[in-house]
Amino acid sequence: MDAILNQKNIYDLLEQVPDPEVPALSIIDLGIVRNVEIENGKAVVTITPTYTGCPAMDMIEVNIKAVLQENGIESEIISVLSPAWTxxxxxxxxxxxxxxxxxxxxxxxxxxxxxxxxxxxxxxxxxxxxxxxxxxxxxxxxxxxxxxxxxxxxxxxxxxxxx
Ligand SMILES: [Zn+2]
Known part of the structure; x- marks a missing residue:
């Protein structure tokens, strides 16, 4: 499958990733996606956890990878703790x-x-x-x-x- 590998497309897909705790909200609504880069044909998504030790964060990483994979996009998720999400x-x-x-x-x-x-x-x-x-x-x-x-x-x- 030929995925359209551009930032806009990836942001659109990330809009479909819900927050595990409040499924009405996407991770874009939450503001935890800090950056999206295309590197060597892969999407590199940088996120900042809502707070350290929040068990929902592991699920968010898994969900991001799954949504992108379904659309034929390989991804790497980077968690950045600083500056802290507010x-x-x-x-x-x-x-x-x-x-x-x-x-x-x-x-x-x-x-x-x-x-x-x-x-x-x-x-x-x-x-x-x-x-x-x-x-x-x-x-x-x-x-x-x-x-x-x-x-x-x-x-x-x-x-x-x-x-
Ligand atoms: Zn009331």
Missing amino acids: TDWMSEEGKQKLKAFGIAPPVGKTTDKLSLLGEEKLVKCPICNSNNTQMISQFGSTACKSLFKCNDCLEPFDYFKCH
Whole structure:
């Protein structure tokens, strides 16, 4: 099979690779793909894990290779840990999809004042947009999420806190 080996084509294919934890989001939405190069007829994809030790990352590497292979593209995945991924890298579209999925998107910049002061960030309820929410548990359905509860609509929801 003659694969069209160019960066655009590879980015398009990477759009089809879902985040194992939030399948509504692609790894492009998450902003973890740092670079794509073509070297010796191979796609060299550089990614930055959402956080070290996130078990989902191994799956992402396997999924990238599988999607590219299905399209006749050999690939090599390089993990770069520095600079560390932050939720700021997530695309606006990604944050919207996260919300539509019922998970509160990460709030604000990682360098915002409240977080420097060590204060709790304001997490909006993805269901009714209320700011009147509270954290129930540090760990939600996976280690990357915290479990919150909305005090207005009383719905529990996950907050994506990987950073
Ligand atoms: Zn609510």
